[in-house]
Amino acid sequence: MHPAPSVIIFTSLSGLGFGLMAWLGIGIPPVGGFAAFAFFLIAYLLAVGGLLASTAHLGNPGKAIHAFSQWRTSWLSREGISSIATLLVMGVYAFNLIFLGQRIQILGWLGAALALFTVFTTSMIYAQLKTVPRWNTGLTSVLFLSYAISGGALLAGLVNIAVVLLLLLTLVQIIAWQTGDKRFRTAGHSLETATGLGNLGKVRLLEPPHSSPNYLLKEMVFTVGRKHALKLRTISALTLGLLPVLLLVAMPFNLVMVALAIVLHVIGVFTARWLFFAEAEHVVGLYYDKR
Amino acid sequence: MTALPQTTQKKLGLVIDLDICVGCHACVTNCKEWNTSNYGAPLSDIDAYGAEPMGTFLNRVHTYEVRQEGCNAQTVHFPKSCLHCEDAPCVTVCPTGASYKREEDGIVLVNEDRCMGCGLCAWACPYGARELDQLAGVMKKCTLCVDRIYNENLPEEDRVPACVRTCPAGARHFGDFADPDSNVSRLTAERGGMELMPEQGTAPVNRYLPPRPKTDIGGENKIDILAPFLEPVVNDEATQDQPGGFLGWLDKALEKI
Numbered sequence: 001m002h003p004a005p006s007v008i009i010f011t012s013l014s015g016l017g018f019g020l021m022a023w024l025g026i027g028i029p030p031v032g033g034f035a036a037f038a039f040f041l042i043a044y045l046l047a048v049g050g051l052l053a054s055t056a057h058l059g060n061p062g063k064a065i066h067a068f069s070q071w072r073t074s075w076l077s078r079e080g081i082s083s084i085a086t087l088l089v090m091g092v093y094a095f096n097l098i099f100l101g102q103r104i105q106i107l108g109w110l111g112a113a114l115a116l117f118t119v120f121t122t123s124m125i126y127a128q129l130k131t132v133p134r135w136n137t138g139l140t141s142v143l144f145l146s147y148a149i150s151g152g153a154l155l156a157g158l159v160n161i162a163v164v165l166l167l168l169l170t171l172v173q174i175i176a177w178q179t180g181d182k183r184f185r186t187a188g189h190s191l192e193t194a195t196g197l198g199n200l201g202k203v204r205l206l207e208p209p210h211s212s213p214n215y216l217l218k219e220m221v222f223t224v225g226r227k228h229a230l231k232l233r234t235i236s237a238l239t240l241g242l243l244p245v246l247l248l249v250a251m252p253f254n255l256v257m258v259a260l261a262i263v264l265h266v267i268g269v270f271t272a273r274w275l276f277f278a279e280a281e282h283v284v285g286l287y288y289d290k291r
Numbered sequence: 292m293t294a295l296p297q298t299t300q301k302k303l304g305l306v307i308d309l310d311i312c313v314g315c316h317a318c319v320t321n322c323k324e325w326n327t328s329n330y331g332a333p334l335s336d337i338d339a340y341g342a343e344p345m346g347t348f349l350n351r352v353h354t355y356e357v358r359q360e361g362c363n364a365q366t367v368h369f370p371k372s373c374l375h376c377e378d379a380p381c382v383t384v385c386p387t388g389a390s391y392k393r394e395e396d397g398i399v400l401v402n403e404d405r406c407m408g409c410g411l412c413a414w415a416c417p418y419g420a421r422e423l424d425q426l427a428g429v430m431k432k433c434t435l436c437v438d439r440i441y442n443e444n445l446p447e448e449d450r451v452p453a454c455v456r457t458c459p460a461g462a463r464h465f466g467d468f469a470d471p472d473s474n475v476s477r478l479t480a481e482r483g484g485m486e487l488m489p490e491q492g493t494a495p496v497n498r499y500l501p502p503r504p505k506t507d508i509g510g511e512n513k514i515d516i517l518a519p520f521l522e523p524v525v526n527d528e529a530t531q532d533q534p535g536g537f538l539g540w541l542d543k544a545l546e547k548i
């Protein structure tokens with residue numbers, strides 16, 4: 001799949017933003033006043049910024065209002081509704097906390113649940129697609145939630161919790177890469193099943209239907225850059241969790257170290273998300289004899 | 292609503308005969324011609340006369356080579372358009388309600404007034420049957436020529452999809468799969484009409500008729516029907532240096548001088 005910057009930024013940033021919101025909602029750390037204001041500002045900038053970036057992927061953003069209508073069947077629609085609901089509930093919670101000095105805990109819990117549900121709906125947009133075997137697994141949701149919860153903990157400055165969660169995240173990510181590599185083959189799709197010609201012999205493409213690329217090839221058959229996948233996975237695994245954890249554990253604790261850990265983590269998230277798209281093979285590539 | 296209908300009264304669709312298709316791309320051209328000038332936004336072309344021309348098409352023809360161990364290869368031309376799946380994943384993923392499957396005849400359509408061009412439906416389709424128009428930013432797909440098949444302003448013989456009407460080889464057939472006596476149902480039953488990528492669980496309505504078994508594809512008792520007819524030609528070519536008939540006589544006569 002084409003690793004479009006808009007969807008990479010969208011899923012990465014909004015995941016971090018909603019992850020941070022979930023921690024703030026349950027009241028860990030128990031901030032108030034100006035500190036709470038700063039945390040909520042970061043969470044909202046990330047979540048809203050991510051959502052806005054996603055509209056760059058649309059051919060007709062003006063019609064996006066209709067996207068709230070099909071929650072009964074569409075995960076993308078559910079994601080839209082859930083994210084707006086989270087932003088509203090959390091807004092009320094944050095306003096009371098920051099300006100009135102009251103913590104309405106029930107609202108915080110509700111907001112936190114909504115924030116995590118939003119991340120889950122984002123993951124389901126990808127996990128539901130049978131056409132992309134690498135994504136079509138429950139592990140995709142586990143992965144997205146791990147990113148949000150661990151990244152959120154790091155942003156919230158919860159060093160002890162973040163150390164454990166970042167290591168867990170790295171583990172989940174490595175498992176996802178390993179199992180993902182096998183999924184296309186085990187799903188059993190081939191040019192033979194795609195054309196139904198398997199019983200006549202081995203099929204190969206003789207002539208493509210068009211001489212230059214088209215929307216399908218540009219959007220869904222992305223083969224460039226996969227040869228660097230192993231290097232990128234290594235970079236991602238290191239910056240995602242291992243290096244930030246090393247910084248937080250082995251170095252003297254101060255704000256610079258936390259900031260550095262966050263920067264490294266975000267680099268890891270973007271690299272991993274680039275790979276999430278670039279390595280995903282869509283079955284339509286079979287018709288073109290390339291994946 | 293992007294919920295799929297439980298059942299549809301009719302199941303309109305196409306049978307595509309892979310034994311007959313000659314790969315001429317006439318269906319591609321006529322499909323584009325009809326659909327760029329009728330229903331919805333036109334099918335745009337980008338850089339049409341440049342180095343990398345790109346355009347929106349609702350129907351494309353791939354060409355494959357199939358080879359069995361120890362046999363000659365055979366060429367199969369393979370037209371592909373929307374299969375109007377019964378369990379269409381492209382419809383249920385659509386967040387705006389733009390994509391829908393009609394309860395009355397099973398045709399899968401896009402309401403362009405609602406489509407925001409997110410492209411998720413194209414991701415959900417295993418067959419590459421949906422293309423986002425690069426100029427209009429809306430999703431385009433085969434309409435089964437819904438604006439022809441019910442169109443009483445057209446003469447009766449034209450009330451079939453443009454690709455079916457134009458195919459010079461008669462490789463495309465249009466009909467109702469819900470009716471067991473229809474032309475498409477009978478063809479499917481007689482020739483073993485197959486689904487594409489059945490393991491995706493989309494239950495496509497369109498069916499593909501496999502190429503008929505070839506008698507001259509190699510093996511022990513290889514029979515080549517055309518070979519005897521071609522033999523004189525081949526021999527002529529092989530003996531070009533010593534032509535027969537009048538030329539041969541002339542050749543010999545001249546030689547003697």
Ligand code: SF4
Binds near residue numbers: 379399416419
């Ligand atoms: S062929 Fe593709 S676009 Fe057509 S109904 Fe099936 S899934 Fe949808």
Ligand code: SF4
Binds near residue numbers: 388390401408410
């Ligand atoms: S591109 Fe249009 S029709 Fe397709 S899922 Fe998005 S809104 Fe629906």
Ligand code: SF4
Binds near residue numbers: 321432433435436452
């Ligand atoms: S039925 Fe109409 S829209 Fe569909 S492929 Fe044929 S000509 Fe194109």
